Amino acid sequence: MKQKLIMIATVALFFSCSSGEKKAMNEQDDFNYSVEKFADLEILRYQAPGFEELTLKQKELIYYLSQAALEGRDILFDQNCRYNLAIRRTLEAIFENYSGDKTSSDYKEFEIYLKRVWFSNGIHHHYGEEKFLPGFSETFFAETVKVIDPSELPLKEGETVEHLITELTPVMFDPSLLAKKVVQDPHVDAIYTSANNYYEEGITQKEVEDFYNKMKDPKDTKPVSYGLNSRLVKENGQLTEKVWKVGGLYSPALERIVGWLEKAATVAENDNQKRSIELLIEYYKTGDLKKFDEYCINWVQDIDSEIDFVNGFTESYGDPLGMKASWESIVNFKNPEATKRTIIISDNAQWFEEHSSVADQFRKKVVKGVSAKVITNAIMGGDCYPATPIGINLPNANWIRKEYGSKSVTIENITDAYDKAARGNGFNEEFVWSDVERQSLKDYAFITGNLHTDLHECLGHGSGQLLPGVDPDALGIYGSTIEETRADLFGLYFIADKKLVDLGLLNNPEAYKSEYYKFMMNGLMTQLVRIEPGKSIEESHMRNRALIARWVLEKGQSEQVVELAQKDGKTYVSINDYNKLRELFGDLLAEIQRVKSEGDFNTAKDLVEKYAVKVDPALHTEILGRYKKLNLSPYKGFVNPVYEPVKDATGRITDVKVSYNEGYAGQMMRYSKEYSSLPSYN
Numbered sequence: 001m002k003q004k005l006i007m008i009a010t011v012a013l014f015f016s017c018s019s020g021e022k023k024a025m026n027e028q029d030d031f032n033y034s035v036e037k038f039a040d041l042e043i044l045r046y047q048a049p050g051f052e053e054l055t056l057k058q059k060e061l062i063y064y065l066s067q068a069a070l071e072g073r074d075i076l077f078d079q080n081c082r083y084n085l086a087i088r089r090t091l092e093a094i095f096e097n098y099s100g101d102k103t104s105s106d107y108k109e110f111e112i113y114l115k116r117v118w119f120s121n122g123i124h125h126h127y128g129e130e131k132f133l134p135g136f137s138e139t140f141f142a143e144t145v146k147v148i149d150p151s152e153l154p155l156k157e158g159e160t161v162e163h164l165i166t167e168l169t170p171v172m173f174d175p176s177l178l179a180k181k182v183v184q185d186p187h188v189d190a191i192y193t194s195a196n197n198y199y200e201e202g203i204t205q206k207e208v209e210d211f212y213n214k215m216k217d218p219k220d221t222k223p224v225s226y227g228l229n230s231r232l233v234k235e236n237g238q239l240t241e242k243v244w245k246v247g248g249l250y251s252p253a254l255e256r257i258v259g260w261l262e263k264a265a266t267v268a269e270n271d272n273q274k275r276s277i278e279l280l281i282e283y284y285k286t287g288d289l290k291k292f293d294e295y296c297i298n299w300v301q302d303i304d305s306e307i308d309f310v311n312g313f314t315e316s317y318g319d320p321l322g323m324k325a326s327w328e329s330i331v332n333f334k335n336p337e338a339t340k341r342t343i344i345i346s347d348n349a350q351w352f353e354e355h356s357s358v359a360d361q362f363r364k365k366v367v368k369g370v371s372a373k374v375i376t377n378a379i380m381g382g383d384c385y386p387a388t389p390i391g392i393n394l395p396n397a398n399w400i401r402k403e404y405g406s407k408s409v410t411i412e413n414i415t416d417a418y419d420k421a422a423r424g425n426g427f428n429e430e431f432v433w434s435d436v437e438r439q440s441l442k443d444y445a446f447i448t449g450n451l452h453t454d455l456h457e458c459l460g461h462g463s464g465q466l467l468p469g470v471d472p473d474a475l476g477i478y479g480s481t482i483e484e485t486r487a488d489l490f491g492l493y494f495i496a497d498k499k500l501v502d503l504g505l506l507n508n509p510e511a512y513k514s515e516y517y518k519f520m521m522n523g524l525m526t527q528l529v530r531i532e533p534g535k536s537i538e539e540s541h542m543r544n545r546a547l548i549a550r551w552v553l554e555k556g557q558s559e560q561v562v563e564l565a566q567k568d569g570k571t572y573v574s575i576n577d578y579n580k581l582r583e584l585f586g587d588l589l590a591e592i593q594r595v596k597s598e599g600d601f602n603t604a605k606d607l608v609e610k611y612a613v614k615v616d617p618a619l620h621t622e623i624l625g626r627y628k629k630l631n632l633s634p635y636k637g638f639v640n641p642v643y644e645p646v647k648d649a650t651g652r653i654t655d656v657k658v659s660y661n662e663g664y665a666g667q668m669m670r671y672s673k674e675y676s677s678l679p680s681y682n
């Protein structure tokens, strides 16, 4: 599970505590974090402080793993929609060959559209899931494609340029065709209507559910992650899985990934890590989900390595039924100074589990192996790029988490980059109720934000247990939202606990107020800047924040715990009773854990539909108007650093150099040339 950024924009930061004080030797003060802005996006860059201090062998390992991380990019494009690769390649051909007027509005709109396609790994918004439309005309598209040398275009066997244009035009321009990547509306068939490529066109939700229910054995205490690594298709009227593996679907990309992993295995830090890499290779070669579990179990127990990575079909947010996983990768190394913080948290995991507000039968009796660390991200690929998570907790299989624990990370060079890029942007002046809250945010938002992520990932997702016999997929299309709600509430409940001060994680018992304020302001108001007028909330993390914030607003209404207050004709969040607010978070945590533990689909549905989806149009219009004046981008993403091996005359790597100078379009075009092995249609 991954935690996306909670803050839309954050506060100017003055380090009051935490690891931020200690700068690594090669971190530059004058680093330019912002790369460019377009549409609703801002591209940032991040540093990897500490990379240069790693040993040659560790640098070499990161280099091989980073290559493996970049080779899966095409897979994600194809998973997101079956036309994505053909569209990306056609647009890139225009980008490279266009000789017309580059100051024309059509061409400018074309550039914006291509940059958005790169950002979203396809034609659907990376967060809102809806298709975004080109701002240039269909005629411009047809005319520019027609003059390109056909050898530069992604033509199918025997296909004409005319046909390519005819096929792609409605896919790009018709708002009703493939309108949404992930449909989570209970009133329609979520599989039939979703535009993703996990299920062949025409297959219904009922067919999918029947197919997988037949495979599941309720008595199996160690079920594999059914459906995780395949596309479901119909052949001769029969449903069958096309498995993503070497020799199967996506083979060309997976072969390259395996090639880099084989090199990585030769420079592994220790035998345990080497074994993890080898198991991952075996899994990619066989597609065997039991092998995947074996890999996960080995990987979660590798806690001594300094370098770590995720590479594979991992998160299932892109599948309405939460089974099929998008491909992603992240390569990282430990930030030892900041990790002291998460070690304290994980060492006390049992205390937190025992003192949460959930009913006894839903708690884990013994919390196993929660390992948590703060990491420096070296490279992101697939579904972690360019929009990145700020925290990750894996593996996802419930029984492995219960028996072997989970690994949890907070990605601090990313949160740091967000923070620095947002300094003095005017956001808090516009939306925060008073100077009291602004001062609290200034002093504590960075540390409490990171701590909330630590608690969310390290303890929240790992906490609680399912009652015996409860299907982990019982909450269906509401599963992801409920799971994120649970993890966020766990973090919110404990960030206000005196225990954090006793443990030395916070130096002020009032510090949590900054996180409470930020969370409520975001959940009730400011996250709406990410939603287009007239649309509802779709993305799981946004739904979870709305659910929590609106639920406590309603439950605390009679005592005015939290209010939406007016000042000078503008709406603000005002928190009147922080203690009571914490109690309400605790009450909701208890209920959400019950829903999860019992697999109570109906309550999950009621909670999500009542609190998490709908948008108040008047408030929405107001917030959008105020936000627009600030000229900020509601979504951010990152370009990666570039890693360049230095070789001696024999071809042996003698050093790996890192640089941060690559631009956005330059990086995307380079990736499309160097790491693109799949055919346009798979």
Ligand code: ZN
Residues within 6 Å of the ligand: 001, 002, 003, 456, 461, 483, 484, 487
């Ligand atoms: Zn999460």
